[in-house]
Amino acid sequence: MVADPHSIMARWRNYFSQLLNVHEDNDVRQAEIHTVESLVPEPSAFEAELAIGKLKNHKSQGIDQIPAELIKAGGRTLCCPIHRLIISIWNKEELPEEWKESIIVMGAYHYCQLRTKVCPTSCCQG
DSSP states (O other): OOOSHHHHHHHHHHHHHHHHOOOOGGGOOOOOOOOSTTTSOOOOHHHHHHHHHTOOSSOOOOTTOOOHHHHHHTHHHHHHHHHHHHHHHHHHTOOOGGGGOOOOOOOHHHHHHHHOSSOOSGGGOO
């Protein structure tokens, strides 16, 4: 059993030297690298249609000012171009800059609560 600090350090140095310093090429094995791309198929038109159907009604529009109700009303006529757009983005592996922006919409009541404890305007008085 090794008890003194210098012997302990020498023992650890020897252990890690043998573990990490491989001198022979035979000991180094190259692992086969698999990517996720082959395992995850492109989103289908059916998946795009399902996602459009799950959009919530009566929510604020994004930067494009297109409400979810309008996208849903487009049906399959609008679903096909949206699916093509999704596939294009999928293959490029990069989101459009506009999609990285978000808008925070607060109602008048919340806005007044952020400004002061007592709302000086008539928006919160009922």
